[in-house]
Amino acid sequence: MNQLDLNNRVMVVTGGARGLGYAVAQRALRSGAAVSLWDIDTGRLERARAGLSELGSVSVVTVELTDEASVEAAARQTVKTHGAIHALVNSAGITGGNGLTWELPVDVWRRVIEVNLIGSYLTCRAVVPGMIGQGYGRIVNIASVAGKEGNPNASHYSASKAGLIGLTKSLGKELATKGVLVNAVTPAAARTEIFDSMSQQHIDYMLAKIPMNRFLMPDEAASMIVWLTTEDCAFSTGSVFDLSGGRATY
Template identity: 85%
Template sequence: MNQLDLKDRVMVVTGGARGIGYAVALRALRSGAHVALWDIDAERLERSRGELSALGLGQVSVVTVELTDDASVEAATRQTIETHGAIHALVNSAGITGGNGLTWELPVDVWRRVIEVNLIGCYLTCRAVVPRMIEAGYGRIVNIASVAGKEGNPNASHYSASKAGLIGLTKSLAKELATKNVLVNAVTPTAAKTEIFDSMSPQHIEYMLSKIPMNRFLLPDEAASMIVWLASEDCAFSTGAVFDLSGGRSTY
């Protein structure tokens, strides 16, 4: 595994208690970073902190946070800075699928909740963290979008719309910060076989697999390799970009 230089950098990973977020935290720790995991699942957070801390690498902190609540996000930001002294990188990995269904049959409250978590939650974390990065003169933000945000998956209009919005947010924010040494990029993974599959129908999972030329799902460690590079100082001239992680499905 290639080592990145993240020595003494502090990385916030939302949704860091599991899945791709957990893999990102692990890769960052192995590259010298300290990590703060933000998640709604307090019990899983503590378990993940125990596992990661036992490796004897960087410092690991956790904050239970409701990402759709601006006061909760602001409190998490303050707590993380009090613990670590700074936030150098933000990886927005938290997300939900909201299940599957035809657009006109999905419950309104489910549709709205997916938008709130996947898009507005990322807006709120950026809103809280970006001023601190500007003040420090350095920052890296990586938003975990989806190939669904590029192509629009049937029976997942809420998820597809939220990820398309996140791509747009990434591009706009990156241009606003282009002269601040705060770089903002997105990745668009195809499906990774994580616990998020539990909220999808078998038919939808099979549909996603059928679209991947490599004929397999993404591994969380593969996603972490690209994400952690984008969150490092080595990424110096890419901002507002969308990086493919779809096994050849969507290469634009």
Template identity: 60%
Template sequence: MNNLDLTNQTAVITGGARGIGYAIAQRLLQSGASVSLWDVDDAALQSAKAKLTSLGDVHTAKVDVTSESSTQAAADATAAHFGYISVVVNNAGIAGTNAKTWELDVTDWRRVVDIDLTGVFLVCRATIPYLLKNGYGRVVNIASVAGKEGNPNAAHYSAAKAGVIGLTKSLGKELATSNICVNCVTPAVIETDILKQLTQQHIDYMRSKIPMNRFGKVEEAASLVGWLCSADCSFSTGAVFDLTGGRATY
């Protein structure tokens, strides 16, 4: 494994206690960064910190990404701990239940959009001022190929992830002359606990769409995100990076 040079970088990773977020934290730590894991699950946070602490400085914050006050408090606490924030990875998200659009529970729709889209906005809103203060930063938003193609029986998730792509492009243009690059990744299915929220029929459908005939691995996601978090990624902003095993058609 080739590690990038992330020495002296401090990274916020939402949903950092497990799955893709945990793998990203591990990869960034191995590359010299310090990380702040943000998650709503305090027990999972402490478990993740215990496992990662040997790799470097690991800070944690219990955060509800749908709450303006919670995200702002976490940003302030993280900046106070490290002295600054230079990298933000918006990874927290849920899949929601599967149903036809006209049969989707309104509460489920709002919860998915609130966490998967509004949560990204609120985290960016709380952390971007710290990146601007540095005069340098990298923001990576984890979207989904569902946001590009639209998965049936997952309108809420697809719409939220399409929103993340649009938010990424807007923010990337707003910060284009600020030495802050903002990009997003659109994975196909990555093998994580989020699959437990889905029906087997939906899981089989998603695998059938991937030409490599397998789901992605968290390490593969972490590898791409690691580069996007680095100074080596210097002329890509507002861009969408596919991680789909050949599924993406544009």
């Protein structure tokens, strides 16, 4: 494992109690960062803190990412605990299950957009002023190859991730001269708990589209994501980095 330098940095990882977010937190801690995990599941947060605390400084905040006041409070609490926020990784996301666009329940469609896109907007909104004030920041949004291609039977998820790519590009341009870089990654499917909300047919479809003929490993994703939060990433912003095993064509 290559050594990344996040010494004296503080990273927020949303959805950090499990899946890709947990893997990102592990890699960040091993790279010297202090990490604050934001998640809605208090029980899972406490278990994650117990599992990660031996690697470094870990705090947890129970937060509803679709609620502005909850997100703002989480940002204040994190700064109070750690002194600053230098990096934000927006990993929290839901799939909303699978179904034809005209058959998916409207409330499910809206909830996926709220969590995956509005939630990421609210977290960016909460941390960016502090990053501008300190003249340094790194934001990584975990989008999806579905946001580039549009997966059938997952219009809500695909639309949310396409929106997240657009948010990344806009915010990256707005912050380009302020020392704050904003990038996205577009993973193919990683075998995490999120698979539990997908049909086997959809899982088989995703695997068939990956030229490497396997799913992404969380540690592989964490390697790229955490690098994007370091000072070594210095001239890339508003960019989208592929993690699709050869699936993405642009």
